[in-house]
Amino acid sequence: MDDKTNALREHVKGIFSNLELVLGWEPGYDPLHTRPFYVRTESDIDRLTANCLSFQNLTRYLAKSMNAVDPAADGRKIGVCVKGCDSRSLVALIQEKFVSRDRVYVIGLPCRGTLDARRIRALVPDPARIRSVNAEGDELVVETDRGISRFALDRAIARKCLQCRYPNPVIHDVLIGDPVTPRLKIDAENPSVAAVEALSLEDRLLFWENQLDRCIRCFACRNACPLCVCQNHCIMETRMPKWITQYRNMNEKFMFHMIHALHLAGRCTECGECERVCPVGIPVALIKEKINAIIYEMLDYESGIDPEAVPPLLTFSPKETGI
């Protein structure tokens, strides 16, 4: 049992009488995964875990699975565990009034990066039989049936974490653990976006077509996204208006991802959930990261930082010229 998990359990035990439930993580079906967990009773608290496998962004349950706007009759709050990136999604949900700040008790967990199960499986000799995964300092120790492998943590953590600019929660009621130094400066160029932009225009089209050709339109990216809040009204599935047909061709696949990206323009907080859940490994978040870079350059705005701010494409300024 690591210190972070212990500190989290101790803290939740202390305040649980004031909370309706706590959104957290528990160990999953194998050592490579945790799963989202609703702590509803005192005895559930000992199942909570918080480590480098706590990759799910729990704020999506606030917007999609429960009412986090109206106060409870008994005044109790909903506790939610957030990493740095998750806290930005929470701020964006507060901005758009899907969550009310008074309704949630935010447990902040500074994060050094979450592991990418796909990358770990590629690194170890016997990926089907992983017995345990532990981070020891800057090393990751993976035990399989064929012995123990050790490698640098940076080789196993998710792409979004390697370019993380907000490892510490931007809003929180309590912080569990010490703040972490960000890997990139706030105004730093996004290295993955730069890698795509280094290609010629024709190559970029081929690159995206090659990536998006794998898309099976399972909608996992949409469902995992905390800010894809249209649910039954999502235009991917409505027949009226009919934006997407059921034909299986490049036009439809491309259009699907353009809809997802453009509906998140100025809202996406780069939590990387869309990319993590993609069953065919499309770098879905990479599309949105470019739009964020454009908006940062054009309007000097970053989503999910200031709960009072209005997302830039939902407002305007008559003064701006030249655009």
Next chain:
Amino acid sequence: MSSKSDAKQEREIKIVGFLCNWCSYGGADTAGVCRFRQPTDLRIIRIPCTGRIDPLMIVKSLIQGADGVLVSGCHPNDCHYAVGNFYARRRMEVLKRFLPYMGFQSDRFRYTWVSASEGQIWQQVVTDFSETIHRLGPNPGLHQTVDSAPAVSWF
């Protein structure tokens, strides 16, 4: 080069024009009433206001093979609904900068402001845009299958 010019003659160029009812549609009408010579590539769709423009309409047009997309509305500060084009301006500028990242030629999309009295300016806009699209040639659209693609490594 020769294949490109052959392709140019294969089919006529089609440009989709989204024109705001109150200014640019009137401007195009003025140009017609004044009998200004205009290219015939433009297919006009009348919209209530450029604020009605969803950037996805532009993307969908380009994906489905439109050779160019022109959006035109009232000048900023002159919107019939006061603020519609202020919203549109931000959205369309984001889209314009985003298109090349996905591999689209951003020159195939243009947005501009033309008022109902500016028939002459409308003639210039549409002639100039049509020339640009003719220079680019027909929109090849997306490849339906990809045999080899460039690799990108980020980390």
